[in-house]
Amino acid sequence: MPTLPPTAPLAGNAAVPPKGCNRLARLTGQAVAGGLALCLLALVACSGPVPAPGGLFGLTFGDGPPAGLVAQTVPLPAGLSGRLAFFTAPGRRETAWEAVLADPVLAYYEGRLFSIDAVLADAAAVPGLRRRLTRDYGSPHCRDLARQAACLWQAGEVEMILESGGDGPARLMVRHRQTAGAVAAAMPQAPGGVRGDGPPDGTAAVRGEAP
Structure with missing residues (x-):
């Protein structure tokens, strides 16, 4: 059986992720940023002014x-x-x-x-x-x-x-x-x-x- 020649990587495509990975990474980044924003909002809420006594x-x-x-x-x-x-x-x-x-x-x-x-x-x-x-x-x-x-x-x-x-x-x-x-x-x-x-x-x- 003949041996197939090794496949050489295409120039410029070695670092390109599969389709959908960019969107997944972008969504992951947005989720992380959103989580951090929520944490920051919670910290601001907790450190806000003390309400006046009623x-x-x-x-x-x-x-x-x-x-x-x-x-x-x-x-x-x-x-x-x-x-x-x-x-x-x-x-x-x-x-x-x-x-x-x-x-x-x-x-x-x-x-x-x-x-x-x-x-x-x-x-x-x-x-x-x-x-x-x-x-x-x-x-x-x-x-x-x-x-x-x-x-x-x-x-x-x-x-x-x-x-x-x-x-x-x-x-x-x-x-x-x-x-x-x-x-x-x-x-x-x-x-x-x-x-x-x-x-x-x-x-x-x-x-x-x-x-």
Whole structure:
């Protein structure tokens, strides 16, 4: 049987893949790139801004007062009488931003919750709480008063105000900014209240304290 001569490779075709390989490689590359894009999108989503808190102590801004709260009697100007109400929840505690909050004072405007103010159970938790709020919501706007330091963080329509120093315990107030501003504007200005570049006026009034 005659021996067939060896087949020589055709010039220029030795590196050409079979038909369909180019398309397969292109699709594979697109799939890999798509997978990487999805991973990047997931990482961006996970590293995005922390959403503003919608409430604390199992209560949600905008809701009415549930059973079990203790109503407080607070003198109010005529413009807010019957529209602004305060309640407390004695003994109630919650951990937020790794700090234990206790004994909240709850403010309701026209029957809807807009402000939650609570004491820090441990005064030593103030520096850590400040760091974690800054981590989640960026650098605060702080102002040192005569005997008290106040820092404000804003996340959308929600404000967080941390007050420390002074005679009383450290406190954290979480409130709906627009509603709190309207209430504070209708309250008499407390002596020494913060204006301009400090935390908004009326913090004590929104808490239910007399000016």
